[in-house]
Amino acid sequence: MSSVNSVALDRLRRSTVVTEDVWFLSGPTQPGEGVMHAPIDGNPYIIGRKTGVSMKVQFRTVSGNHAAMWVESGKLYLRDLGSTNGTYINGKRLDEGDTITVAEEDLIHFAEAPFRVRRQSHTGMTNGTIAENVCDQALALVQFDRLMSERLVKPHFQTIVDMTNSDSVGFEILGRGSVFGLESVGAMFQAAEQLNLEVELSRLLRWEGIRVGRDLPMHPTLFVNTHPREMEDIVGLIESLTNVREMTGNTDLVLEIHESSVTNPTIMQSLHGALNDLNIRLAYDDFGSGQARLAELIEARPDYVKFDISLIRAIDKASDERRRMLETLVRMVRDLEICALAEGIETEEEANACTDLGFDLAQGYYFGRPSPA
Numbered sequence: 001m002s003s004v005n006s007v008a009l010d011r012l013r014r015s016t017v018v019t020e021d022v023w024f025l026s027g028p029t030q031p032g033e034g035v036m037h038a039p040i041d042g043n044p045y046i047i048g049r050k051t052g053v054s055m056k057v058q059f060r061t062v063s064g065n066h067a068a069m070w071v072e073s074g075k076l077y078l079r080d081l082g083s084t085n086g087t088y089i090n091g092k093r094l095d096e097g098d099t100i101t102v103a104e105e106d107l108i109h110f111a112e113a114p115f116r117v118r119r120q121s122h123t124g125m126t127n128g129t130i131a132e133n134v135c136d137q138a139l140a141l142v143q144f145d146r147l148m149s150e151r152l153v154k155p156h157f158q159t160i161v162d163m164t165n166s167d168s169v170g171f172e173i174l175g176r177g178s179v180f181g182l183e184s185v186g187a188m189f190q191a192a193e194q195l196n197l198e199v200e201l202s203r204l205l206r207w208e209g210i211r212v213g214r215d216l217p218m219h220p221t222l223f224v225n226t227h228p229r230e231m232e233d234i235v236g237l238i239e240s241l242t243n244v245r246e247m248t249g250n251t252d253l254v255l256e257i258h259e260s261s262v263t264n265p266t267i268m269q270s271l272h273g274a275l276n277d278l279n280i281r282l283a284y285d286d287f288g289s290g291q292a293r294l295a296e297l298i299e300a301r302p303d304y305v306k307f308d309i310s311l312i313r314a315i316d317k318a319s320d321e322r323r324r325m326l327e328t329l330v331r332m333v334r335d336l337e338i339c340a341l342a343e344g345i346e347t348e349e350e351a352n353a354c355t356d357l358g359f360d361l362a363q364g365y366y367f368g369r370p371s372p373a
Contacts, residue, residue, distance in 0.1 A: 023076045025069075025108070027115030030058035037118065040076065044068040047110055048081075061085045061111035061186065069102070076102045076117065084309075084344070084365075085111035091183030112186020143179045144191035148204065152178040153188075155209035156370035157216070160223065160341065160363045163355050170221030170254070172363060173209030174370045189227070202227035203240050210244055212373050214251045221252040223283060231261040238274045245278045254304060256285040268300030286343070287311075288329070297336060305333045307359075309344025315357070316349035323357065330358045 023040040025047075038055050046053040050064035057066070063083040070077050078101075080087040080094040087094045088109040094100065102108070106117045146152065157171035177183045182191060185205075192201040206224045213222045230237045241255065255275060262268055262284055272282050283304035284297070288311045297305070311326055318326075333340045342354040345364030354362055 021074065022120045023069075023071060024118040024120065025055065025115040026118050027113065029056065029113075040069050040071060043070045043072075045070060046081075057110055057113045059111060059113040059186075062113055063111070066110050076119075078102045078108065083111065084346070086184075087111075088184055091177075091181070107181055109184045109187060112184055112190075114181075114187055114190070141191055141194060143182050144188070144195065144197075147177055147179050147182055147188065148197070148200065151204060151208060153205055153208050154178050154372055155205075155212045156372055157209075157213060158363055158370040159368040160221075160361055161367050163342075163351075163359050163362055166367070168220065168367075169361065170223060170252070171213065171216070172223040172256075172370075173206070173213055173225070175205035175209065198227045198229045199233070199236070202230055206240075207244060207247070210248055210251065210253070214248050216373060219251065221254060223254045223256055225256050225285070226258070226261075228258055228261045231257070231267075234267060234271055234274075238271070238278075241275070241278055241280060245280065250279075252281075253279075254281045254283050256283045256306065257302075258285050259287050259308075262296045262300070265296050265299035268296060272300060272302070283341075294332075297333065297338065301336060302338060304339045304341055304361075306341045306343050309364075312342050312344050312350060312354065312364075313346075314350070316347070316353040318353075323353075327357045334358060334360070 024037050025040060026035055026037045028034065029036050029038075040054075042054045045055065046065055046068050047055045047057055047062075048064050048066040049057060049059070049062045053065065061084075063081070063085070065081045066083040067081055067087045068079050077099055078087070078089065078094070079099045080096055082096045086109075089100065089102065090107055102117055104117055104119045108115045108117065154176045156174045156176055158174060159168045160170045160172060161167060162169050175185050175188070177185075177188050182188050188201060189198060192198045202225070206226075209224060210222055213220075226237070244253070257268075257271075275282055281303040283306055284302045285306045286308040287305045288308045307326075307329070315323065315326065330340045339360045340358065341361040341363070342359045343363055345351050345354060345362050345366045347366055350364075351362065351366055
C-alpha cells in the first residue's frame with residue numbers, strides 16, 4: 001500500500017505560498033515496505049541510511065550519506081556522495097561527484113533501492129499520479145521475463161588480490177541487467193522474488209559470469225555467488241554446478257555461500273564433499289554480518305572465509321578492542337588452514353591495517369571496481 005510522507009507535506013503546507021512545482025521520490029524506504037511518496041523539500045535533500053538525513057532508506061546496501069538532490073530554478077539535480085554501491089539513473093551509474101539534472105519519470109536506484117521521480121505543479125495538478133505505480137511493477141515483470149528468456153545479463157568482475165604483493169589472484173563475478181529498470185542486481189532479484197524465480201536468476205548470473213570469465217587472460221580463479229534459496233535444494237544446486245563444470249573444463253572455481261545460509265553442518269559437509277568431487281572450492285561469504293557461525297567453521301570447514309565489509313570499514317581508525325577482536329578471528333581462521341579474505345577495502349590505510357591483521361586476500365574499490373570483461 002502506498003503512502004505519503006506526511007511530515008514533509010506538513011512542512012510544505014506551512015511554508016509560504018508555493019509558486020514552483022514540487023518534486024517527489026516514490027519508492028520503498030525499506031525492504032518489504034509499500035511505496036512512499038516523499039517531497040524533495042530540502043536544499044540539499046540527503047538520501048541515505050544514517051539517522052538525521054532528509055530521507056532515511058533502510059536498505060543494507062545504501063550508504064550512510066548516499067546521494068544528494070536539490071531543486072534550483074525549477075530543475076531537479078542529483079549527485080552521488082561517494083556511496084559504496086552506487087547511484088543509478090535509468091540504469092547508468094553516476095560517477096562520484098558528478099551532478100546531473102533529473103527528469104520526471106526517471107528511475108533512480110540508490111544501490112538496490114528503486115525510486116521513481118514524480119512532480120506536482122503549484123496548481124495542484126500532477127503529471128501522472130501520486131499513487132503506487134502499478135504500471136512500473138508490471139513493466140518490471142515483463143522486462144524480467146525478457147531478461148531471463150534472452151539472457152540479458154552482463155557479468156562484471158571485481159579483482160581479488162594477494163595482500164603480500166597486491167597481485168590479482170582472481171575475480172568475484174557480479175551481475176548487471178541489460179534491460180531498462182532491471183539494471184542493478186537488487187532490481188533483478190526484486191522482480192525475481194515476485195515470480196518465485198530467485199534460484200533461476202542466480203543460476204543464470206552464475207552461468208553467464210563463468211562463461212565469460214573462463215576466457216579471461218591468465219585463467220584466474222572465479223568466485224561465484226549463490227542465492228540463499230538455493231540452499232533449500234542442495235541436489236538442484238549440485239546439478240547446476242555439475243553442468244557448469246562440464247561447460248568450464250578446468251577453470252578454477254570457488255562457490256560463495258552467505259553466512260546466514262550456513263546453519264546445518266551436516267548439509268554443509270555434504271555440499272563440500274560434492275564440491276570437492278567437482279573440483280570447486282567453498283567460501284563462506286559476509287562472515288560477521290550477522291551471527292558469526294564459528295561452530296560450522298570447524299565442523300564444515302570452507303576453503304575461504306570472506307570477512308564482511310562491516311568489520312573492515314575504517315578498521316585503520318578502529319579502537320584497540322575492535323582490532324584485537326578482528327585479529328583474533330583472522331588468526332583462528334588461518335589456524336584452521338582457511339584463507340582469510342577482507343571485503344570492501346576502499347583506502348590505502350584500510351589495506352595496510354588488514355595486512356597487519358594477517359589477512360591473506362582482499363577485495364574492494366581500492367583495488368578495483370567491478371567492471372565488464
